[in-house]
Amino acid sequence: MNIVYAGTPEFAVPALRALVEAGHRVVAVYTQPDRPAGRGRKLRPSPVKEAATALDIEVRQPQTLRDAEAQAQLRALAPDLMVVAAYGLILPAEVLAVPRLGCVNIHASLLPRWRGAAPIQRAVLAGDAQTGVTIMQMDEGLDTGAMLSCSRTPITSEDTAGTVHDRLARLGAEALLEALPALDAGTLRGEPQDEARASYARKLSKDEAAIDWSLPAVQIARQVQAFNPWPVAETRFQGQPLKLLEARVTDQVATVPPGTPMAETREGIDIATGDGVLRVLRLQVAGRRAQSAAEFVNGRSLGREPLPN
Numbered sequence: 007m008n009i010v011y012a013g014t015p016e017f018a019v020p021a022l023r024a025l026v027e028a029g030h031r032v033v034a035v036y037t038q039p040d041r042p043a044g045r046g047r048k049l050r051p052s053p054v055k056e057a058a059t060a061l062d063i064e065v066r067q068p069q070t071l072r073d074a075e076a077q078a079q080l081r082a083l084a085p086d087l088m089v090v091a092a093y094g095l096i097l098p099a100e101v102l103a104v105p106r107l108g109c110v111n112i113h114a115s116l117l118p119r120w121r122g123a124a125p126i127q128r129a130v131l132a133g134d135a136q137t138g139v140t141i142m143q144m145d146e147g148l149d150t151g152a153m154l155s156c157s158r159t160p161i162t163s164e165d166t167a168g169t170v171h172d173r174l175a176r177l178g179a180e181a182l183l184e185a186l187p188a189l190d191a192g193t194l195r196g197e198p199q200d201e202a203r204a205s206y207a208r209k210l211s212k213d214e215a216a217i218d219w220s221l222p223a224v225q226i227a228r229q230v231q232a233f234n235p236w237p238v239a240e241t242r243f244q245g246q247p248l249k250l251l252e253a254r255v256t257d258q259v260a261t262v263p264p265g266t267p268m269a270e271t272r273e274g275i276d277i278a279t280g281d282g283v284l285r286v287l288r289l290q291v292a293g294r295r296a297q298s299a300a301e302f303v304n305g306r307s308l309g310r311e312p313l314p315n
Contacts, residue, residue, distance in 0.1 A: 007086035007190055010105070011063075012036040016053045017175045018091035021112055024179035025089070026061050030186070033083050038094050039067045071101050080104050087189070089182065090144065099146055107189060109144040112178040114171070116140060116156055118204035121149035126174065127167045128207035131232035133224070136160050137170060139178040141185045143196045152196025154189065157181045163227075163254065166234040212237045218315045219265030223255045223282035241265075241313045243291065248313075251296055252288035259283070265312035272300040275308060 009030050011022050014037050025032055035058035043050040051059075058065045068076045077100050085105040090097065091112040102109050115125035117140040122128075129137040138158040145151040157177045161170060188194035215237040217226055230239045230253040238249045260278035262268060269276040274285035290296040291306075 007031065007107075007186070008033045008084060010034050010036065010080065010083055010085040010088045011054075011058075011091075012088060012093040012095075012097075013054045013091040014038040014052045014094045015092050017114065017171060017178075018054050018093070018112070019057045020175045020179040021089065021091050021182050022054060022057055023061070024183055026063075028183055032061075032063050033085065034064045034066055036066050036068070036071075036093065036095075039069060068095075071095055072098050077101060077104070087186075091178065097144060102144055102146065110154065110182075110185070110189070111142045111144050111149070111151070112182055113140045113142055113149055114174045114178070115207070116158065117142060117149060117153055118199040118201065120205055120207040122207040123209040125207040126170050127210055127232045128205075130161060130165065130167050130170060131228050133228055134161055137174070139174050139181050141178075141181050150199060152198055154194055154196050155181055155185050166231050166252070168235045210237060215240050216315070217241045217250070217313075219277070219313060220280040220315065223260075223279040223284040226279055226284050227253050227255050238290075243308060243313065246292035248292070249290040249296075250286055250288075251290060253284050253286045256283045256285050263312050265315065267308040267310060267313070270299075270303045270307055272303065274299045275303065277308075277313065 007030060009025060009032050011032050013022065035054060037052045037054040040049040040051050042048065055065050070076065080101060081104050087107045088105045088109040090109055097109060115129060116138045120128050136158050138156055140156050141154045143151045143154055159173055159177060185194060215233055217229065217239055230250045233239045234251055240247045240249045242248060256276060260283050262278045264278055264280045266278045267275060268278055268283060274287050277284050277286060287299050288296060289302060
């Protein structure tokens with residue numbers, strides 16, 4: 007098959023590499039235009055562009071796929087299939103109709119749960135016991151197409167959105183390669199999604215990172231997990247942001263107001279919440295590197311006053 011690949015972030019890189027390593031013909035890669043990044047705001051290519059360049063694959067970066075010229079350029083590639091993974095542009099009906107076998111999407115959830123922009127983080131934040139990857143035949147809706155295959159993985163108490171992301175990226179690459187032969191042969195049949203079970207994973211915002219210590223410890227722990235590596239759950243300490251990178255729920259009972267540090271040891275910093283006690287294992291003070299609780303308490307203390315919400 008002639009395959010056109012469309013993706014932008016790191017999540018989409020393993021599947022692109024897997025296609026090439028398996029001997030498939032990736033005739034072009036579509037990715038988002040270079041964006042300003044870093045303190046100097048210099049233009050930075052997407053991870054997929056960097057990977058495609060290293061693999062010597064033609065890279066295309068249209069601002070939109072809705073104009074006739076971009077669609078004509080895609081048709082000229084005569085693709086059998088278009089594979090999409092976190093591309094970031096809407097594919098109009100004219101584009102969906104170009105490949106002989108249509109367009110398939112590698113989506114980082116067990117559809118129809120968590121359609122939308124942030125399925126990994128929303129699954130962790132909701133306390134889902136498992137998540138996975140769905141290979142989906144794309145249609146004009148938002149992640150509403152027929153499901154071609156699903157691959158599952160548990161979400162553990164030690165997972166962060168970052169660790170789940172990396173696992174699902176690998177799982178997505180494997181699932182794609184497994185689906186391609188049957189898709190090419192016309193023997194892979196999609197299963198319609200159950201609309202009654204659908205949920206939407208809205209885009210993350212920095213405002214969600216602020217910790218409300220009156221919430222239960224289990225909910226705050228999920229917030230810490232879900233927002234690592236971005237936007238990172240945070241509280242305030244001495245008027246500055248204090249980022250929490252890793253935390254666990256203990257079996258202790260809070261005996262002081264929410265937000266009050268109860269104990270600071272090498273094992274962790276125990277903080278009272280609205281229901282239970284949260285043990286902070288890894289944190290980052292403003293202007294400092296990330297450090298373990300043991301490193302932090304070796305030279306500093308959060309004191310005994312409640313941290314602000």
